[in-house]
Amino acid sequence: MIDARFIWRLGSMTIVVAAFAATTLLAQAPVQSTDRAKALGNQLMCTCGCGDTAGSCSHPGAAFSGPCEVAKAKLKEMNERIGRGESDGTILQAFVKEYGESSLAAPPARGFNWFAYTFPGVAFAIGLVLVIMIIRQWRHRPRIEMASGPAVSAEMLEHARRQIERDVQDD
Amino acid sequence: MDLFGSFALLLAFFCGLYAFGGGIAAIITRRPLLIKSARNAGMAVCVLIWLGFGSLAYLFQTDNFSMAYVAEHSNRTLPAFFKFAAIWAGQQGSLLFWSFLLSIYVFSVLFTYRGKHPELMPYVGVVMVGVQLFFLTLNNFIASPFGILGSTAPSGAMQWIMRGDGNGLNPLLQYPEMVIHPPILYSGYTGFTIPFAFALAALLGRYPGEKWIHLTRRWTMIAWGFQGVGILLGAHWAYAVLGWGGYWMWDPVENASLMPWLTGTAFLHSVMMQEKRGMMRVWNVWLVFTTFLLTIFGTFLTRSGVVNSVHAFAQSSIGPWFLGFIGLVLLVCFVSYWHNRSYLRSDNTLDSLVSRESSFLFNNLILLVACVAVISGTLFPVLSEWVRGTKISVGVPFFNRINLPIAMFLLFLTGVGPLLAWRKTSMASLRKNFGWPLLAGIVAGVIGMALGLRNFYVVTCLILSVFVTLTILLEFYRGARVIASRSNINLLSGVAQLTMRNTRRYGGYIVHFGIVLIFIGISGTAFNQDKQTELPPGAQMTIGPYRLTHQTFDSTDVANYKSERATIAVDRGGKQIIMLYPEKRFYPSNQESGTMVAIYSTLKEDLYVVYAGHSPETNQPVIHAYLNPLVKWIWLGGAVMVLGTLLAMMPNRQPVLALRTAVEPSRAAPALSPSHAPVQRYDGHD
Numbered sequence: 001m002i003d004a005r006f007i008w009r010l011g012s013m014t015i016v017v018a019a020f021a022a023t024t025l026l027a028q029a030p031v032q033s034t035d036r037a038k039a040l041g042n043q044l045m046c047t048c049g050c051g052d053t054a055g056s057c058s059h060p061g062a063a064f065s066g067p068c069e070v071a072k073a074k075l076k077e078m079n080e081r082i083g084r085g086e087s088d089g090t091i092l093q094a095f096v097k098e099y100g101e102s103s104l105a106a107p108p109a110r111g112f113n114w115f116a117y118t119f120p121g122v123a124f125a126i127g128l129v130l131v132i133m134i135i136r137q138w139r140h141r142p143r144i145e146m147a148s149g150p151a152v153s154a155e156m157l158e159h160a161r162r163q164i165e166r167d168v169q170d171d
Numbered sequence: 172m173d174l175f176g177s178f179a180l181l182l183a184f185f186c187g188l189y190a191f192g193g194g195i196a197a198i199i200t201r202r203p204l205l206i207k208s209a210r211n212a213g214m215a216v217c218v219l220i221w222l223g224f225g226s227l228a229y230l231f232q233t234d235n236f237s238m239a240y241v242a243e244h245s246n247r248t249l250p251a252f253f254k255f256a257a258i259w260a261g262q263q264g265s266l267l268f269w270s271f272l273l274s275i276y277v278f279s280v281l282f283t284y285r286g287k288h289p290e291l292m293p294y295v296g297v298v299m300v301g302v303q304l305f306f307l308t309l310n311n312f313i314a315s316p317f318g319i320l321g322s323t324a325p326s327g328a329m330q331w332i333m334r335g336d337g338n339g340l341n342p343l344l345q346y347p348e349m350v351i352h353p354p355i356l357y358s359g360y361t362g363f364t365i366p367f368a369f370a371l372a373a374l375l376g377r378y379p380g381e382k383w384i385h386l387t388r389r390w391t392m393i394a395w396g397f398q399g400v401g402i403l404l405g406a407h408w409a410y411a412v413l414g415w416g417g418y419w420m421w422d423p424v425e426n427a428s429l430m431p432w433l434t435g436t437a438f439l440h441s442v443m444m445q446e447k448r449g450m451m452r453v454w455n456v457w458l459v460f461t462t463f464l465l466t467i468f469g470t471f472l473t474r475s476g477v478v479n480s481v482h483a484f485a486q487s488s489i490g491p492w493f494l495g496f497i498g499l500v501l502l503v504c505f506v507s508y509w510h511n512r513s514y515l516r517s518d519n520t521l522d523s524l525v526s527r528e529s530s531f532l533f534n535n536l537i538l539l540v541a542c543v544a545v546i547s548g549t550l551f552p553v554l555s556e557w558v559r560g561t562k563i564s565v566g567v568p569f570f571n572r573i574n575l576p577i578a579m580f581l582l583f584l585t586g587v588g589p590l591l592a593w594r595k596t597s598m599a600s601l602r603k604n605f606g607w608p609l610l611a612g613i614v615a616g617v618i619g620m621a622l623g624l625r626n627f628y629v630v631t632c633l634i635l636s637v638f639v640t641l642t643i644l645l646e647f648y649r650g651a652r653v654i655a656s657r658s659n660i661n662l663l664s665g666v667a668q669l670t671m672r673n674t675r676r677y678g679g680y681i682v683h684f685g686i687v688l689i690f691i692g693i694s695g696t697a698f699n700q701d702k703q704t705e706l707p708p709g710a711q712m713t714i715g716p717y718r719l720t721h722q723t724f725d726s727t728d729v730a731n732y733k734s735e736r737a738t739i740a741v742d743r744g745g746k747q748i749i750m751l752y753p754e755k756r757f758y759p760s761n762q763e764s765g766t767m768v769a770i771y772s773t774l775k776e777d778l779y780v781v782y783a784g785h786s787p788e789t790n791q792p793v794i795h796a797y798l799n800p801l802v803k804w805i806w807l808g809g810a811v812m813v814l815g816t817l818l819a820m821m822p823n824r825q826p827v828l829a830l831r832t833a834v835e836p837s838r839a840a841p842a843l844s845p846s847h848a849p850v851q852r853y854d855g856h857d
Contacts, residue, residue, distance in 0.1 A: 042567075042568070043568060045564045045566060051420070051422060052415060052420065053566060053567065056415055056416070056417070057415075058413060058414045058415035058416075058766075058781070058783075058795075060343060060412075060413045060414065060415075060765075060766075061341075061342065061343060061763045061764060061765070062764060063757070063764050063784050064783055064784040064785070064786070064787055064793070065414045065755070065764075065766050065781055065782075065783040065784055065795070066703055066783045066784075066786075066793055066795060069787075100561070101561060101563050102561070102562050102563050102564050103564070104563070104564060105564055105566035105567060105568050105569070106564075106565065106566060106568040106569035106572065107551070107555070107563045107564070107565060107569065112555065112558060112559055113555070113563065115551075115554075116547060116548065116551040116555075116565065116569070117572075117573070119543065119544075119547045120540055120543055120544035120547060120573055120577070123539075123540050123543040123544075124536070124537075124540045127536040127539065127540060128536065131529075131532045131533065131536055134532065135521055135524060135529060135532065138450070138520055138521035138528075139520065139521050139522075139524075
């Protein structure tokens with residue numbers, strides 16, 4: 001058996017480590033609040049071909065590893081729209097209108113796009129039903145009975161049970 | 172040498188045809204000589220591929236720019252080790268590299284099991300050579316790396332061209348990690364051919380029992396380990412070279428490598444059900460088939476141009492070949508299964524819903540759902556274009572939204588699964604194993620929230636990480652304490668002995684701990700910060716607790732590239748802690764640039780500094796600094812996973828002791844007494 005003192009030590013240590021980890025994370029300021037345009041930019045694709053979002057385009061292979069001209073133009077437009085007091089949704093909609101649906105980094109969850117969002121869930125549901133069916137089948141499968149043979153005495157069984165209990169207790 | 176390489180590959184192809192045909196004939200006739208001949212031909216194929224690969228390496232090292240492939244991917248000033256890495260920089264060379272790595276596996280299997288398992292090995296040989304033949308077909312007739320540069324003379328005759336220099340290697344690949352990342356990842360991809368070959372062979376030959384599983388366990392772990400390390404090295408390369416501050420962007424090529432790893436992980440778990448209980452035979456066979464098919468599908472995605480990716484090879488006509496091969500393999504698998512499905516019947520029963528068996532079922536379900544989520548997200552743009560005629564983008568936000576809940580559930584199962592008993596777990600056992608870890612996890616979560624953590628996934632990850640870590644620690648502690656008290660040794664020695672007694676089980680726990688570390692590292696992403704600013708020499712910027720001072724700026728000309736480098740002094744709290752040298756390189760041979768990121772890495776956070784180049788508007792140097800918390804935990808987790816995998820592959824140090832009949836029972840007294848009977852030593856496993 002594990003003694004309570006050990007459990008307390010382990011538990012306290014874990015809590016200290018967890019508190020340290022949490023403090024470490026908290027020491028970091030959250031995403032810069034002034035950079036709303038950048039947060040929005042992360043929801044829009046950069047169309048320069050880098051495959052990244054406009055908010056994080058680093059344009060690998062180019063002479064300048066910052067946002068490329070395409071991303072910069074998008075970020076600038078976002079800043080202007082933010083300055084005009086537009087909401088995030090309105091700004092994104094404006095970009096979709098201008099550049100098409102492919103400008104969004106994640107397809108809007110409507111129409112045919114629902115398929116992309118729900119497919120893993122549907123797969124999970126089907127899988128879950130299958131797993132339940134398999135478990136039911138396994139549980140209801142007739143057990144193989146022992147063929148007749150030398151009988152095991154109650155004493156031998158008890159001895160074996162005690163041995164197993166000892167082993168399990170130690171483990 | 173080009174003719175030599177070309178000829179070696181052609182000979183390998185014909186030799187492969189013989190090994191394949193001869194192998195089938197050997198299976199039908201069962202003639203020992205034919206079996207041996209087919210096996211030797213299979214080994215000869217491998218040697219010939221090595222010669223072909225060696226000749227391509229030689230052509231690169233000797234700057235033979237009459238070869239189109241060499242001229243396209245190398246140049247004279249390229250350092251020798253990058254000339255070696257340039258072999259797999261393009262479509263043709265990487266396909267030959269695939270063949271080369273596959274041939275090492277094939278040769279190792281044929282050589283290791285020569286003369287053993289006569290019922291199984293002819294089938295295994297045929298399957299492996301069949302796969303090898305497909306790649307040799309590509310190497311010889313579809314994408315040969317031995318094409319020469321030529322032009323048509325006025326007379327109409329073809330004339331060879333020898334260029335003075337080559338185009339050079341893509342700058343993104345001129346990074347030391349790129350010399351090892353593709354070989355390791357490809358070793359994973361190709362390695363899954365071995366369990367596939369054994370599974371199909373066992374099915375075709377109706378090979379009895381779980382023997383094929385025992386035979387392939389280490390091969391599967393090798394492939395799985397390589398695949399995992401390859402994925403992490405790729406992530407590290409993206410982090411250190413691409414200069415965007417991240418390590419994973421759910422790019423189709425990254426996803427392609429993740430898919431077989433997920434199904435391979437599922438297989439490594441479910442295979443224990445078959446070994447222990449004889450269950451899930453059909454499932455395991457199909458899981459191996461799926462994993463192998465996903466390795467081929469992954470390379471199809473990378474090479475066919477069907478999805479857009481910065482990592483993908485140039486668009487080519489090779490896609491239909493891969494699709495054809497996938498279709499053929501699927502057909503063979505299905506027909507083999509249909510004809511031999513009765514052989515896979517298992518008749519074990521499930522005693523309880525709360526048992527190791529059901530936890531494996533859920534583990535497999537979640538891993539497969541994760542794989543389905545990755546596949547569907549990767550292919551959805553193609554599907555959307557096909558169905559609606561409009562292409563959409565599926566980027567990081569989509570994948571994070573879908574995969575984060577799945578990942579959390581997986582992390583939960585990582586803690587729960589291993590501690591559930593086979594057959595049935597009692598409530599008392601559940602309380603004993605999970606009570607304290609769960610409580611500690613919840614307390615950690617509450618502390619985190621009290622301190623201001625608000626991101627749902629970060630808090631969940633914190634709770635689960637503490638929970639899983641404690642379950643693992645307790646498992647080590649309990650076992651080690653018993654050994655320590657029985658053997659009169661200290662607890663640490665007890666841990667070492669415990670681990671070495673059952674390497675598979677405790678190696679597995681170490682792998683799980685590595686996974687926890689990776690999850691902790693990933694959770695840090697929620698707190699990333701970055702700042703980009705013009706920073707002329709003498710100027711300063713701050714990010715988080717760090718102040719960066721641009722001290723000097725220099726430029727140098729190296730043989731292969733021109734470099735601009737900033738010298739940044741980093742101080743924290745007024746105390747200088749490190750000098751960083753972010754660099755921007757320009758490669759004249761291919762007129763492209765590359766970044767060399769400077770990183771100050773601690774367990775707490777990475778200060779990641781990119782010299783982005785000169786601002787196009789003001790011509791001032793621009794520094795992009797990122798503060799990425801906990802990233803080091805990811806690489807640390809990867810190292811722990813490697814350690815655990817290596818450990819799990821080792822044989823148990825202390826063998827399981829079993830009695831065998833005494834030689835002279837009449838004189839031995841008593842015959843089955845443990846103290847007198849001779850002892851047979853076996854390697855035990857969990």
